[in-house]
Amino acid sequence: MSFESIIGQERAIRLLTRMLLNDRLAHALLFTGIDGIGRQTTAKALAMALNCTNRVGVSACKVCRSCKKAISGNHPDLIIIKPDGAFIKIDQVRSLRNQLRFAPLEKGRRVIIINDAQTMKAEASNAILKILEEPPKDTHIILTTLQTMDLLPTIVSRCQHIAFRPLPVAKIADVLTARQGLDPDTATALAILAKGSLGKAQSADPKKWMPWRRHLLERIGSVPTDSIHALFVFADALARDKDKLEDALDVINIWFRDILMCKFHPEKILNTDLVDSIESASEELSVEELLKKITAVFAAQRAILRHVNPRLALEVMMMRLRGDLGALA
Numbered sequence: 001m002s003f004e005s006i007i008g009q010e011r012a013i014r015l016l017t018r019m020l021l022n023d024r025l026a027h028a029l030l031f032t033g034i035d036g037i038g039r040q041t042t043a044k045a046l047a048m049a050l051n052c053t054n055r056v057g058v059s060a061c062k063v064c065r066s067c068k069k070a071i072s073g074n075h076p077d078l079i080i081i082k083p084d085g086a087f088i089k090i091d092q093v094r095s096l097r098n099q100l101r102f103a104p105l106e107k108g109r110r111v112i113i114i115n116d117a118q119t120m121k122a123e124a125s126n127a128i129l130k131i132l133e134e135p136p137k138d139t140h141i142i143l144t145t146l147q148t149m150d151l152l153p154t155i156v157s158r159c160q161h162i163a164f165r166p167l168p169v170a171k172i173a174d175v176l177t178a179r180q181g182l183d184p185d186t187a188t189a190l191a192i193l194a195k196g197s198l199g200k201a202q203s204a205d206p207k208k209w210m211p212w213r214r215h216l217l218e219r220i221g222s223v224p225t226d227s228i229h230a231l232f233v234f235a236d237a238l239a240r241d242k243d244k245l246e247d248a249l250d251v252i253n254i255w256f257r258d259i260l261m262c263k264f265h266p267e268k269i270l271n272t273d274l275v276d277s278i279e280s281a282s283e284e285l286s287v288e289e290l291l292k293k294i295t296a297v298f299a300a301q302r303a304i305l306r307h308v309n310p311r312l313a314l315e316v317m318m319m320r321l322r323g324d325l326g327a328l329a
């Protein structure tokens, strides 16, 4: 819960700490960005620094009464709202409004952090908007969400927007190597899949993940010679493993992308631990064949995002990877 622990968000931290030092922190802030890049930690670090009675510069001391309460999750003026199930419910916002009718309980500022604000439906959003329209005294409200378009424009326009950026692959890999002692190839493989989210990369178990990825790619390698029945069994197994489906399609996508890249810019191969297999696949497959395969994977990813039945989308993808279906729309 300190600014120093947040990696790769120098710009956001600089903006916030400058406001803090000048005592000009906006009453309403909106932190946007993907999960796992430090929005919530930053919000808490900010709340702590605001109320720390021993602050040195922008850093909270972590030992004063206020800091200790914040660290243990018992600070009465640090209110964190997160989805109750899939959504932030209207009752949660109503109870917040009741709390806000009173002054902060302690001497400092009250900070309300609303995590995953994109999960508010219309009623809850409108209730939050009312709060933002008449901001209570000595209170700061921090909303976190994926992107500004997830919220009512009227909410966005009342907040100071701070964008948190996805981290580059190399940066995530460096952190994994330094903090978890991973070898560079494993760190890079995990970093690629994390798509900019350090949190996601750190929560993956490399001992499980690396063999899973290798097995998946071996399986993909045998698709052209598989029977249709075997392909449908494979598609079904992928579809059933819902939690891993998005990752699996990313792995397959990057694999074909690497094989294509190998023909033109081998130095840009991302799966650095699989260069030998990538080189031999690159000799076997033409550019046209590779583009068809990449298109097939993209089409499946898009279809699943549009809530097409995953098993059907994967069956079509397998057929196209095998070469049985041409360039379907």
Ligand SMILES: [Zn+2]
Residues within 6 Å of the ligand: 051, 052, 053, 054, 055, 060, 061, 062, 063, 064, 065, 066, 067, 068
């Ligand atoms: Zn303190």
